Amino acid sequence: MTNTRQMAWAYLSRVVEGPNAYLQEALAAGHDVEKVAHGIKNREAWLDPALLKATESRFSWDTAQRDLDIIAKLGGRLISTDDPEWPVEELDHAFGFAASGMSDHVRTYQDDALPPHALWVNGGNLRELSAQSVTLVGTRAISKYGTEVTAMFTQQLVAHQWTIVSGGALGVDTVAHTEALRSQGCTIAVAACGLDRSYPAHNRELFDHISGSNRGVMVSEYPPGTTPQRHRFLTRNRLVAALSQGTVVVEAAWRSGALNTLSWCEGLGRVAMAVPGPVTTAGSLGCHERIRNGSAQMVTSGDDVRSLLGAVGALDVQEQYEISFAASPIQGLSRNELRVFDALDEAGRGRDASRIASDAGLTVALTVHVLLDLHKRGIVSREGTVWMRNKENF
Amino acid sequence: MTNTRQMAWAYLSRVVEGPNAYLQEALAAGHDVEKVAHGIKNREAWLDPALLKATESRFSWDTAQRDLDIIAKLGGRLISTDDPEWPVEELDHAFGFAASGMSDHVRTYQDDALPPHALWVNGGNLRELSAQSVTLVGTRAISKYGTEVTAMFTQQLVAHQWTIVSGGALGVDTVAHTEALRSQGCTIAVAACGLDRSYPAHNRELFDHISGSNRGVMVSEYPPGTTPQRHRFLTRNRLVAALSQGTVVVEAAWRSGALNTLSWCEGLGRVAMAVPGPVTTAGSLGCHERIRNGSAQMVTSGDDVRSLLGAVGALDVQEQYEISFAASPIQGLSRNELRVFDALDEAGRGRDASRIASDAGLTVALTVHVLLDLHKRGIVSREGTVWMRNKENF
Known part of the structure; x- marks a missing residue:
C-alpha cells in the first residue's frame, strides 16, 4: 500500500468519527479512498452534502502522519478494506445481517449499524484471530461466581482453539482476557478509546500483554488520543459482538452494559447466549431475563457454546456440499x-x-x-x- | 355414604394396587362400586377377564374394615369419586390430557397414566387445598443454594395463597412442606406408602404436623400397611404433579427423581418449570437440561410461577366470557x-x-x-x- 493511501485512511478515521453511512456509500460507489479524503478536505461539491456536513467541524484536522507515527511507535498499525488482515467475513456477515433491518435494536441504533471504515490494531493478525472466536462479556461488579464461570468458559473454549473477544473492562472482561492468555489461548480486546490510552488504567499491564503477543490483539475504531466517552462505549459494543461468531453474557444484573453488547449480537445475526446463575442474588438477573424472553440461548459450559456455534458451521458445510x-x-x-x-x-x-x-x-x-x-x-x-x-x- | 359402599372402595384399594384401566372402565361403564367389588371377590364372569386376572393374587385380601379402622384411628379417611372432597377438576384435567396420548413420557408409563380410584387422606380438605396449588420438588441431596431457593419460592407462593404440593422426601420436599407451614401457608404431601407409615422416618414429626392441621393434608393411593417401594415412588410421582396446576423443579442434578415428576407434569398437560442455578456445580444440571430442551420453562421467583400459572387461568376466564x-x-x-x-x-x-x-x-x-x-x-x-x-x- 502506498503511504498516501494509508494517509487517506488515517485522515478519514480522524475526521469521520465512528461509522458513517455517507462515507461508506461514497466508497461503495467505487470512489477511491484518496479521492474521497481529498474531496472532504477541500469541500468538493461532488460529495454528498450530508458527508460534507458530517465533516464540517473536523475536516481541517489533518493529523494523519502524526497518528500513523504514534501507532507505529506503539508497535501497531492502521488497517482498512485495503488490507488482507481486514476481518472481511466477520464484518460482512454481521453488518450484512444488520442491513436487513430485522432487529429492533438495530433500528434504534441505526447510525451505528455499519462496519468501521478503518481499525487501529496492535498485536497479532486480527483476521486470523477472529476467524474462530466467541465474545465473553459481563458485569464490571463481578461476583465470586462470575469469576469462576468466566474462567471456566474461557478455559473450555481456549482448549478448543477459540479466541476470546471482549471489551477490556474491569470484571468479566478482564477475567476473560487474562484467563485466555494464562491458558495459552488467544484474545481480542476492543477499546473505546485510542490505543495510546489505557482505559481502565488498572488494565494497562494487561493491554500491554495482549498487544505484545501474537496470540492477542488490541483493536480500536478511534485514532490515537481519542478519550473514552460513554457514547463511544455504546458504539464500540457493536464491534465486540461483530468480531466473533457469538456472544455469551456470563454475569449481568438488570441494567448491565453487557446486555447492550448482547443486543448487538442479536441485531448482527450472531448467536446470542447467556449463562444462568443463582436466583437468590441479583447478579444473573440480566442473563435470566434474556433467556426467558428468548433473545439469548442458555449455555452452561464451553461445550454448549461450541455446539451452538458449531451447528451454524455444520449447516454451511452441508449447504456447500449440496451446491457442489x-x-x-x-x-x-x-x-x-x-x-x-x-x-x-x-x-x-x-x-x-x-x-x-x-x-x-x-x-x-x-x-x-x-x-x-x-x-x-x-x-x-x-x-x-x-x-x-x-x-x-x- | 353407606358403610358398605365405603367398604367396597376400601376393598378395591387393597386388591387393585395403583391405577387399573380395567377397573376404571368397569366403573366408567356405570357399574356400581359395590357390584364391581362383589364381582371381583366372587370371581364373577361378567367382569373383564383382564380385571379378574389383575386381581387373582389379592382378591381374597378383604381387609376393608381393618383398613378403615386404622385410617379413622389416625384421624383420616378414605375418599373416592363418591365424595365432594374428591379433587375432580385436578384429576380430570390432568388425566384427560394424558389420555390424549401426546407425551412420550405418558406413552412409556401408560399403565400409570390413570387417576387413582380412591385416596387415603389425613388432614384438611384435599379438593379445597389443591384448588390453587403448585408442586415444588427437587433433590434429596439439597445444597445451601437449594435450601434458600426452596424457602424463597415457598414464601413467595404462600404469600399469595398458593398451596405447596410435594412428596415428603428429604431435601427440597422437606424444606417446601416445612416452610409452607412455618409461613402459615397450606401444603399437601403425597406419600408412596400407607399413611400409618412414615417414610422417611426422619419426617414423622413433619407428617404429623401436616395431617394435624387444616392447612395441610397427607395423601396416599395405598392402603394402611403398604410399604414404600421403588415402583410406588414412580407411580406416586404422577399424583404429586396431577394435584397442582404446575410443577417447579427447584434443584436437581442429572438423574434426580424430581425430573420424573416434571415429566409427569408435562405429560399431564400442566405447566412444567425449573429454577436455574450455578453452572459451576452439578446441583442444577437437571434443571438446566429441561430448560434448554424446552420441556420446562425457566422461573426465577414465585412471581414468575404465578404469572405462568395465572396466564392459564386468565385464558379460561376469557373463553368463558366469550361463551356466555x-x-x-x-x-x-x-x-x-x-x-x-x-x-x-x-x-x-x-x-x-x-x-x-x-x-x-x-x-x-x-x-x-x-x-x-x-x-x-x-x-x-x-x-x-x-x-x-x-x-x-x-
Missing part, C-alpha cells in the same frame, strides 16, 4: 435455500424478509442468512429492505 | 376454540391432535386442552387418539 453438485444455480440450491427462493415473488417484485420467512416457514434470522448468501451468489437482489429474484432466475 | 354470549354452540366458541374446531375434518373423519394443532396454528398442549373442553360440552368426540366433530355440528 449443482447443474444450474437454482437446481443447486439446498432445501432451505429453495424454500427461501420459492417464497420470493415469481415476477420479481420485492418482498420483505419477514413475509419471505413466513412463507418459507423458516425463522427470520435464518431467512436473512440465506438471502445474504443467495445475494452473494447473484441469485437474488436487495433494494432497501425488500428482496427479489434476479431476472435470469424468474 | 353464545347463540349456538359453534357461534359461542372463542377464537382459539374456533381455530381448533375449524381444523377438524368437515365430514366428521378423525384427525389426531398434532395434525389439528398444526392446522389451527396452536401448540399441541393448548389444542388438546381446547379439545377436552369441547368434548365436555358435547361439540367434539374422541375415538382413541383421533378427534372429530359431533354429527350435529358438521
Whole structure:
C-alpha cells in the first residue's frame, strides 16, 4: 500500500468519527479512498452534502502522519478494506445481517449499524484471530461466581482453539482476557478509546500483554488520543459482538452494559447466549431475563457454546456440499435455500424478509442468512429492505 | 355414604394396587362400586377377564374394615369419586390430557397414566387445598443454594395463597412442606406408602404436623400397611404433579427423581418449570437440561410461577366470557376454540391432535386442552387418539 493511501485512511478515521453511512456509500460507489479524503478536505461539491456536513467541524484536522507515527511507535498499525488482515467475513456477515433491518435494536441504533471504515490494531493478525472466536462479556461488579464461570468458559473454549473477544473492562472482561492468555489461548480486546490510552488504567499491564503477543490483539475504531466517552462505549459494543461468531453474557444484573453488547449480537445475526446463575442474588438477573424472553440461548459450559456455534458451521458445510453438485444455480440450491427462493415473488417484485420467512416457514434470522448468501451468489437482489429474484432466475 | 359402599372402595384399594384401566372402565361403564367389588371377590364372569386376572393374587385380601379402622384411628379417611372432597377438576384435567396420548413420557408409563380410584387422606380438605396449588420438588441431596431457593419460592407462593404440593422426601420436599407451614401457608404431601407409615422416618414429626392441621393434608393411593417401594415412588410421582396446576423443579442434578415428576407434569398437560442455578456445580444440571430442551420453562421467583400459572387461568376466564354470549354452540366458541374446531375434518373423519394443532396454528398442549373442553360440552368426540366433530355440528 502506498503511504498516501494509508494517509487517506488515517485522515478519514480522524475526521469521520465512528461509522458513517455517507462515507461508506461514497466508497461503495467505487470512489477511491484518496479521492474521497481529498474531496472532504477541500469541500468538493461532488460529495454528498450530508458527508460534507458530517465533516464540517473536523475536516481541517489533518493529523494523519502524526497518528500513523504514534501507532507505529506503539508497535501497531492502521488497517482498512485495503488490507488482507481486514476481518472481511466477520464484518460482512454481521453488518450484512444488520442491513436487513430485522432487529429492533438495530433500528434504534441505526447510525451505528455499519462496519468501521478503518481499525487501529496492535498485536497479532486480527483476521486470523477472529476467524474462530466467541465474545465473553459481563458485569464490571463481578461476583465470586462470575469469576469462576468466566474462567471456566474461557478455559473450555481456549482448549478448543477459540479466541476470546471482549471489551477490556474491569470484571468479566478482564477475567476473560487474562484467563485466555494464562491458558495459552488467544484474545481480542476492543477499546473505546485510542490505543495510546489505557482505559481502565488498572488494565494497562494487561493491554500491554495482549498487544505484545501474537496470540492477542488490541483493536480500536478511534485514532490515537481519542478519550473514552460513554457514547463511544455504546458504539464500540457493536464491534465486540461483530468480531466473533457469538456472544455469551456470563454475569449481568438488570441494567448491565453487557446486555447492550448482547443486543448487538442479536441485531448482527450472531448467536446470542447467556449463562444462568443463582436466583437468590441479583447478579444473573440480566442473563435470566434474556433467556426467558428468548433473545439469548442458555449455555452452561464451553461445550454448549461450541455446539451452538458449531451447528451454524455444520449447516454451511452441508449447504456447500449440496451446491457442489449443482447443474444450474437454482437446481443447486439446498432445501432451505429453495424454500427461501420459492417464497420470493415469481415476477420479481420485492418482498420483505419477514413475509419471505413466513412463507418459507423458516425463522427470520435464518431467512436473512440465506438471502445474504443467495445475494452473494447473484441469485437474488436487495433494494432497501425488500428482496427479489434476479431476472435470469424468474 | 353407606358403610358398605365405603367398604367396597376400601376393598378395591387393597386388591387393585395403583391405577387399573380395567377397573376404571368397569366403573366408567356405570357399574356400581359395590357390584364391581362383589364381582371381583366372587370371581364373577361378567367382569373383564383382564380385571379378574389383575386381581387373582389379592382378591381374597378383604381387609376393608381393618383398613378403615386404622385410617379413622389416625384421624383420616378414605375418599373416592363418591365424595365432594374428591379433587375432580385436578384429576380430570390432568388425566384427560394424558389420555390424549401426546407425551412420550405418558406413552412409556401408560399403565400409570390413570387417576387413582380412591385416596387415603389425613388432614384438611384435599379438593379445597389443591384448588390453587403448585408442586415444588427437587433433590434429596439439597445444597445451601437449594435450601434458600426452596424457602424463597415457598414464601413467595404462600404469600399469595398458593398451596405447596410435594412428596415428603428429604431435601427440597422437606424444606417446601416445612416452610409452607412455618409461613402459615397450606401444603399437601403425597406419600408412596400407607399413611400409618412414615417414610422417611426422619419426617414423622413433619407428617404429623401436616395431617394435624387444616392447612395441610397427607395423601396416599395405598392402603394402611403398604410399604414404600421403588415402583410406588414412580407411580406416586404422577399424583404429586396431577394435584397442582404446575410443577417447579427447584434443584436437581442429572438423574434426580424430581425430573420424573416434571415429566409427569408435562405429560399431564400442566405447566412444567425449573429454577436455574450455578453452572459451576452439578446441583442444577437437571434443571438446566429441561430448560434448554424446552420441556420446562425457566422461573426465577414465585412471581414468575404465578404469572405462568395465572396466564392459564386468565385464558379460561376469557373463553368463558366469550361463551356466555353464545347463540349456538359453534357461534359461542372463542377464537382459539374456533381455530381448533375449524381444523377438524368437515365430514366428521378423525384427525389426531398434532395434525389439528398444526392446522389451527396452536401448540399441541393448548389444542388438546381446547379439545377436552369441547368434548365436555358435547361439540367434539374422541375415538382413541383421533378427534372429530359431533354429527350435529358438521
